[in-house]
Amino acid sequence: MSEPHADPAHAEADPERYPEAEAIAKAAKEAFQASQLVDGAERTKALRAMRGVLEESREVVLEANREDVEAARPTTSPALLSRLTLTPEKFASMLDGISDVAALPSPTDVITYATELDEGLELYRVSCPIGVLLVIFEARPEVVVNIAALGVKSGNAAILKGGKESARTTKVLARLIAQALSTTQLPSTYIQAIETREEVGGLLQQDKYIDLVIPRGSNALVRSIQNGTRIPVMGHADGLCAVYLDESADVGKAVGVVVDSKTNYPSACNSAETLLVHEALLNTVWPSVAEALLASSVTLLCDKPSLAVLHSLPTFVPHASSVLPAPPDAYTTEHLSLTLSVKTVPSVHAAIAFVNAHSSHHTDAIVTENDAAARAWVRGVDSAGAFVNASTRFADGYRYGFGTEVGISTGRIHARGPVGLEGLVVYKYVMRSTSGKGHAVADFGSGNGGGGGGGGKVYRHKRIEDPVLPYA
Incomplete structure (x- = not known):
């Protein structure tokens, strides 16, 4: 096999030698932050635009894939060649996946816990995107579209790296996705594709900007990435x-x-x-x-x-x-x-x-x-x-x-099994005080929170029924 058994995690990652890796990661983080005020309707519009552009360019994509397959055939195993080949049936399924994701409820801004701490003091646990995803995958070019669709819907920006055997297909798909996003409020750098091992090695060091790495491929690929980055990694090795x-x-x-x-x-x-x-x-x-x-x-x-x-x-x-x-x-x-x-x-x-x-x-x-x-x-x-x-x-x-998936996780933390939209969100705690003077910890008794105040108030901890997200 070709690149999938290389060791991208240990590619040269000197930031002075590969400054573009930091630039790519920084641009993705800025795109993520800029996208957080984009509403669900606009994200659905972006998904429909993606499907439309890809559907119009079907033959261009399939021709690029045929070139990838023929170039890889002499040195690629039958199993990997099967994954690399984007058949008309796979292409149609890929497009259907975009529509399926668009039709799903948004996984963000979902209240999973709501309680009243005091009169006029409310606490909400609310789902939110993870941030910037770095997805490294072997062969299967449709992964580009799967990840892009899930990223757009869930509010996560993504940087994608396919195996070199699918380089032509990946490049065409990334260009078409960028073309579709340019007609929406999402930044053009929201979904990016990279081409070289050196860029991967550099990106794996960008824990300041990248929030999660998702490898899809061989055991060797997954383990090399797990051993070569400080960024959290979600994925699976063998499918035994x-x-x-x-x-x-x-x-x-x-x-x-x-x-x-x-x-x-x-x-x-x-x-x-x-x-x-x-x-x-x-x-x-x-x-x-x-x-x-x-x-x-x-x-x-x-x-x-x-x-x-x-x-x-x-x-x-x-x-x-x-x-x-x-x-x-x-x-x-x-x-x-x-x-x-x-x-x-x-x-x-x-x-x-x-x-x-x-x-x-x-x-x-x-x-x-x-x-x-x-x-x-x-x-x-x-x-x-x-x-x-x-x-x-x-x-x-x-x-x-789930519409489609970003990959399969065999870990025991956060997401497990096929990872769809719900696996691409975490949560934040939103607290709101509606009191005329605001709220201070010093107003409450010392309890188990450490450091408390000398005030006489007692926390209510009263569950809020049918909560409505504040500041939606």
Whole structure:
């Protein structure tokens, strides 16, 4: 593969050598600050303008992408090439994502807590944008539009860096987005795209201006960025998703869920890479699932029990080259292809323990007819997604109803799973005094806040019903 396995986090970041990195970050912060008085109607207008310009320039974008694909083909893996290719179907879905985001409620200015501290003294917790996002991604050019749409709607400015294999497409998309924004009140630097590794290295040092880094791509890419910046990083590394066939699994559901999880889009991060089979199913459900997978051209890397069963089947011989012993690293490998690792387990609790030890905490599914097993799975699996009788491929912002997503987070702080609009806001506390003389802490008794005053007032802490945002 090309650039995705480079180390952008450790690219030369000397601010004197690359002053443009600071200039880019500063411009993004200024654009963010200037945009905070732009209302929701204007942001919706900007999204519609983006869709219109992109729709009119469809062939220009697709031609740039064809050039990227042909240039990358000799040195790029099939999985990455699949992600790089912007098909007409992907293009249409990309445009639909803009409209879906535009139609969603604004995630900002939402009151999540409101209380009266004293007569005429009110406290509100209100959602607000994070600030400036630096999004670094591999291959998939539609990410440019996804991030731009989410940034416009959520009030966050964004700086985007795609892999060099998608440089032509990214450049065209960024130019068209800027063209669309120029017809609105949003600054032209609100969404920016950069091209070089050196710029990335410099930007990762700009914690004064950039508020969050979101890497989308390989494990190597994500970890290099996490290790090379002081800016908070939100993202996921490998997409090591598993499907577990419980002792009570229905054979029809098992075949449907497993085949879809593996074959619907093998190079996606929500594609299943491991199949766990309860030992009681080895001679019943497992052969049917295996035959369906083999019929879909899936290569199976099996442990000894599951392999022995397939060797005994009359239909095994034609598929012998596609059924292999699992190597030691089979269960920690993100295949991103039509390859599936298979492991036999004795119980749902063993399956949960295996997933928690070997998965990347992305999305894991169980196929079961037993509510107790389903409950154990949902409560016990330590992943962003815990599914019951459903394909892992459902782990997607569009399918969740988020319009689109900025990425998948497997972290445990702030946002988890597909990150849509709600994952791109934090909150601030707004306090308002309507008293004629204002309010001072010295008027209240000393309490637990430290330093209190000598006054005799007591805090009310009375919840405000049906609060209305002040200064909206």
